[in-house]
Amino acid sequence: xxxxxxxxxxxxxxxxxxxxxxxxxxxxxxxxxxxxxxxxxxxxxxxxxxxxxxxxxxxxxxxxxxxxxxxxxxxxxxxxxxxxxxxxxxxxxxxxxxxxxxxxxxxxxxxxxxxxxxxxxxxxxxxxxxxxxxxxxxxxxxxxxxxxxxxxxxxxxxxxxxxxxxxxxxxxxxxxxxxxxxxxxxxxxxxxxxxxxxxxxxxxxxxxxxxxxxxxxxxxxxxxxxxxxxxxxxxxxxxxxxxxxxxxxxxxxxxxxxxxxxxxxxxxxxxxxxxxxxxxxxxxxxxxxxxxxxxxxxxxxxxxxxxxxxxxxxxxxxxxxxxxxxxxxxxxxxxxxxxxxxxxxxxxxxxxxxxxxxxxxxxxxxxxxxxxxxxxxxxxxxxxxxxxxxxxxxxxxxxxxxxxxxxxxxxxxxxxxxxxxxxxxxxxxxxxxxxxxxxxxxxxxxxxxxxxxxxxxxxxxxxxxxxxxxxxxxxxxxxxxxxxxxxxxxxxxxxxxxxxxxxxxxxxxxxxxxxxxxxxxxxxxxxxxxxxxxxxxxxxxxxxxxxxxxxxx
Numbered sequence: 214x215x216x217x218x219x220x221x222x223x224x225x226x227x228x229x230x231x232x233x234x235x236x237x238x239x240x241x242x243x244x245x246x247x248x249x250x251x252x253x254x255x256x257x258x259x260x261x262x263x264x265x266x267x268x269x270x271x272x273x274x275x276x277x278x279x280x281x282x283x284x285x286x287x288x289x290x291x292x293x294x295x296x297x298x299x300x301x302x303x304x305x306x307x308x309x310x311x312x313x314x315x316x317x318x319x320x321x322x323x324x325x326x327x328x329x330x331x332x333x334x335x336x337x338x339x340x341x342x343x344x345x346x347x348x349x350x351x352x353x354x355x356x357x358x359x360x361x362x363x364x365x366x367x368x369x370x371x372x373x374x375x376x377x378x379x380x381x382x383x384x385x386x387x388x389x390x391x392x393x394x395x396x397x398x399x400x401x402x403x404x405x406x407x408x409x410x411x412x413x414x415x416x417x418x419x420x421x422x423x424x425x426x427x428x429x430x431x432x433x434x435x436x437x438x439x440x441x442x443x444x445x446x447x448x449x450x451x452x453x454x455x456x457x458x459x460x461x462x463x464x465x466x467x468x469x470x471x472x473x474x475x476x477x478x479x480x481x482x483x484x485x486x487x488x489x490x491x492x493x494x495x496x497x498x499x500x501x502x503x504x505x506x507x508x509x510x511x512x513x514x515x516x517x518x519x520x521x522x523x524x525x526x527x528x529x530x531x532x533x534x535x536x537x538x539x540x541x542x543x544x545x546x547x548x549x550x551x552x553x554x555x556x557x558x559x560x561x562x563x564x565x566x567x568x569x570x571x572x573x574x575x576x577x578x579x580x581x582x583x584x585x586x587x588x589x590x591x592x593x594x595x596x597x598x599x600x601x602x603x604x605x606x607x608x609x610x611x612x613x614x615x616x617x618x619x620x621x622x623x624x625x626x627x628x629x630x631x632x633x634x635x636x637x638x639x640x641x642x643x644x645x646x647x648x649x650x651x652x653x654x655x656x657x658x659x660x661x662x663x664x665x666x667x668x669x670x671x672x673x674x675x676x677x678x679x680x681x682x683x684x685x686x687x688x689x690x691x692x693x694x695x696x697x698x699x700x701x702x703x704x705x706x707x708x709x710x711x712x713x714x715x716x717x718x719x720x721x722x723x724x725x726x727x728x729x730x731x732x733x734x735x736x737x738x739x740x741x742x743x744x745x746x747x748x749x750x751x752x753x754x755x756x757x758x759x760x761x762x763x764x765x766x
Contacts, residue, residue: 214254214255214388214389214390215250215251215254215386215387215388216250216251216254216386216387216388216389216390216391217246217247217248217250217251217385217386217387218247218382218385218386218387219247219379219383219385220351220391220392221247221347221349221350221351221355221377221379222247222248222250222251222377222379223251223390223391223392224351224355224356224359224392224394225248225251225314225359225375225377226248226251226252226255227390227392227394228356228359228360228363228394228396229252229258229285229312229363230255230257230258231394231396232283232360232363232364232367232396233282234282234283234284234285234312234363235257235258235259236258236259236261236273236276236277236280236282236284236285236641237252237258237259237260237261237284237285237286237287238260238261238263238269238270238272238273238276238284238285238286238287239252239253239260239261239262239263239269239286239287239288240263240264240265240266240269240286240287240288240289240293241262241264241289242288242289242290242293242316243289243383244289244290244291244316244317244318244329244379244383245287245288245289245290245314245315245316245379246316246379246383246384247316247379247383247384248287248314248316248377249287250384250386252287261640261666262665263663263664264663265296265660265663266288266293266294266296266297267296267297267299267300267629267630267633267660268630268633268658268660268661268663268664269286269288269297269633270286270296270297270299270300270301270311270313270630270633271299271300271303271629271630271631271633271634271637271658271661272633272634272636272637272640272661272664272666273285273286273300273311273637274300274303274304274309274311274622274630274633274634274637275633275634275635275636275637275638275639275640275641276637276638276640276641277304277309277310277311277637277641278307278309278620278634278637278638278641279637279638279641279642280641281310281432282310282367283310283311283312283363283366283367284310284311284312285312285313285314286300286311286312286313286314287314287315287316288313288314288315288316289315289316289329290315290316290317290318290329290330290331290333291329291330291331292331293315294313294315294331294333294336295331295336297313297315297337298336298337298340299625299627299629299630300630300633300634301313301337301340301341301372301374302340302624302625303622303624303625303627303630303634304371304372304624305340305341305342305371305372305624306340306494306495306624306625307430307494307495307622307623307624308370308371308494308519308520308624309370309371309372309624310366310367310370310371310372311366311371311372311373312362312363312366312372312373312375313337313372313373313374313375314375314377315333315374315375315376315377316377316378316379317330317333317346317376317377317378317379318330318378318379319349319378319379319380320378333346333376334346334376335374336374336376337372337374340372341372341373341374342365342366342369342371342372342373343361343362343365343366343373343374344373344374344376345358345359345361345362345373345374345375345376346376346378347359347375347376347377347378348378349378349379349380351392353395356394356395357395357397358375359375360395360396360397361397362374362375364397364399367399368399368401369519370519371519403538404518404533404534404538405534405538405542406532406534406538406539406542406543410530410532411542411543411546414514414530414543415543415546415547417488417512418488418543418547418548419546419547419548419550420550421449421487421488421550422449422487422550422551422552422554423449423484423485423486423487423488423552423554424447424449424450424451424486424487424488424489424490424554425450425451425453425486425488425489425490425510426444426450426451426452426453426489426490426491427453427489427490427491427496427501427505428452428453428454428455428458428460428491428492428493429455429457429458429491429492429493429494429495429496429497429623430455430457430458430493430494430495430620430621430623431457431458431459431460431492431493431494432459433459433618433619434459435459435536435537436460436536436537436540437537437540440536440537440540440541440544441460441461441462442462443540443544444462444540444544445462445463445464445465446549447547447549447550447555448549448550448551448552448553448554448555448556449549449550449551449552449554449555450554450555451466451486451554451555451558452464452465452466453465453466453467453469453501454466454467455469455496455497455498455609456497456599456605456608456609456613456619456621457494457497457599457605457619457620457621457623458493459618459619461615464555464559466558466559466562467612468562468565468566468569468609468610468611468612469498469500469501469609470498470500470501470606470609470610470762471565471566471569471610471765472558472561472562472565473500473501473504474500474762474765475565475762475763475765475766476504480561481504481507481508482508483557484554484557484558485508485510486505486510486554487510487511487512488510488511488512488513488514489505489510489512489513489514489525489527490513490514490515490516491513491514491515491516491524492515492516492517492536492539493536494623494624495623495624495626496524497605497606497609497621497623498609502524502525505525505527506525506526509525509526509527510525510527511527512527512529512530513525513527513528513529513530514529514530514531514532515528515530515531515532516532516534516535516536516539517531517532517533518533518534518535519533521533565765568764568765569610569761569765571764572761572764572765573585576757576761577753577757578723578724578725578728578749578750579749579750579753579754579757579758580603580607580676580678580749580754580757580758581607581610581754581757581758581761582725582757583676583728583747583749584607584608584610584611585611586725586728586729586732587649587674587732588608588611588612588613589614590732590736591613591614591617591647592617592645592647592736593614593616593617594616594617594644595616595617595618595644595645595646595647596617596618596619596620596638596639596642596644596645596646596647597613597617597618597619597620597646597647597648597649598620598621598631598634598635598638598639598646598647598648598649599619599620599621599631599648599649599650600621600622600628600631600632600635600648600649600650600651600654600655601621601622601623601626601627601628601631601654602628602651602653602654603651603676603678604649604650604651604654604676605621605623607758608649618642618644620634620635620638622634628651628653628654628657628658629657629658630658630661631648631650631654631658632648632650632654632655632658632659632661632662632673633658633660633661633664635648635650635661635671635673636661636664636666636667636671639667639668639671640666640668645668645670645671645672645739646668646670646671646672647671647672647673647674648671648672648673648674649674649676650673650674650675650676651675651676651677651678652675652676652677652678652679652680652704652706653680653702655673655675655708656704656706656708659711662711662714662715662717663715664715667717667742668742669739669740669741669742670739670742671742671743672735672736672742672743672744672745673717673742673743673744673745674735674745674747675708675744675745675746675747676747676749677707677708677746677747677748677749678748678749678750678751678754679703679704679705679751680702680703680704680751703751707721707746708744708746709721709746712744716741717741717742717743717744718738718740718741718742718743718744719743719744719746720734720735720743720744720745720746721745721746721747721748722745722746722747722748723747723748728747731745731747732745
């Protein structure tokens with residue numbers, strides 16, 4: 214076996230191997246050559262070469278999202294490292310274990326005018342769970358820091374940064390490992406709700422007739438089905454879920470914006486919860502956030518092992534346990550309270566669903582109509598990746614089959630790496646993956662296609678409405694040159710030449726018939742990755758969506 218001659222590089226490689234960090238995404242460069250040589254010549258690692266560092270980090274994020282284990286991303290010195298930052302922040306807010314290993318110049322080469330050097334130490338400190346700057350000389354302290362970084366990524370579910378100085382020569386190799394590494398164990402303490410809290414908070418629950426449970430981004434199958442079924446039995450409880458919550462029950466409210474947007478002040482007051490219980494990641498719906506910030510519940514409990522954001526300005530209790538642990542301890546003591554809270558919400562939901570169907574039956578071809586056709590067409594037991602901005606918001610208006618796993622980069626809600634993440638996720642998952650994306654997000658991350666690892670059955674449904682459609686449905690939109698140029702970024706570009714360049718199958722649709730035919734062809738063709746580009750009318754989309762909410766009343 215071939216090892217880099219530099220002992221520090223050997224230590225990193227051996228510790229990663231010992232801690233089951235087996236997926237390594239490498240951004241090509243010279244200063245990281247010792248790491249590249251070591252990782253690529255060891256059969257226990259699966260290595261990927263992604264030239265664009267921003268894409269590389271999001272690709273690694275996608276794999277980590279799926280396998281729920283740390284993935285390492287390795288780069289050379291200089292500005293290469295800074296391109297990892299968007300994915301790094303997404304990992305931080307989405308609680309995804311990501312290990313950045315950056316090669317650096319020795320300390321005496323920084324800020325003296327040497328090439329390809331920047332101040333790399335602690336560069337991610339504002340969004341990092343752990344930063345370490347190793348020293349060149351092999352020592353036990355380096356091993357301690359490397360162990361600790363990986364342990365933190367695993368235990369606390371987030372990004373860590375290991376900065377590694379290497380002096381030339383960089384390419385020398387040896388036939389055997391010359392270091393003895395020390396491995397430290399992760400001791401995970403399983404937290405429980407203490408007895409006093411259990412008594413106090415079940416008492417509150419059992420005296421409340423209006424309890425709203427709001428679920429954000431959640432890993433598929435993360436919540437045991439018996440707790441989902443139990444929550445659905447309480448007449449005093451309403452459970453609202455988003456597309457990326459991956460929680461399903463016929464009694465749950467799934468299309469939040471459809472249900473609550475037409476509410477009057479009287480409706481909001483009538484349905485204002487006394488207790489709000491939240492778990493999962495970021496919430497997409499601006500309307501539910503506005504509702505709960507204005508009509509504040511008396512109590513807000515958040516359930517999460519690591520963090521609790523005071524999203525609604527009324528957080529009263531952070532249960533620092535997993536949702537399963539919380540429900541295991543809590544629900545046996547939760548009583549059925551006589552209430553019409555759940556019935557009232559479901560009655561509203563049923564009325565809205567009928568008006569939803571009626572409205573869709575009469576609208577012309579548009580973004581909204583496209584989603585009506587796309588969502589039911591998705592293959593059962595597949596994975597759906599949704600990009601940010603308009604795509605995730607439209608998707609929230611439709612029910613997605615419970616067998617489909619849904620993901621979206623909602624940690625920072627950026628468009629910058631949605632395609633790269635989706636491709637990484639497709640690599641990390643056994644399920645066929647479809648990405649639904651908009652034109653601006655797709656074009657922004659087009660280097661994601663510069664990738665030799667895209668599975669043959671990977672699908673992209675690209676909705677091209679000629680600009681940033683999200684800005685047309687936000688308050689303040691005015692049809693001016695400033696708006697079309699600097700907000701909407703109006704354009705006439707398509708994905709056709711990108712598909713040709715990267716050898717992807719390509720088809721288009723511009724009406725209902727061509728969309729239906731295109732979707733059939735998309736899912737029947739699995740010999741190479743495919744793009745179905747759907748063209749919709751730029752200016753009509755906004756009117757159709759805004760009128761939808763008016764017709765729900």
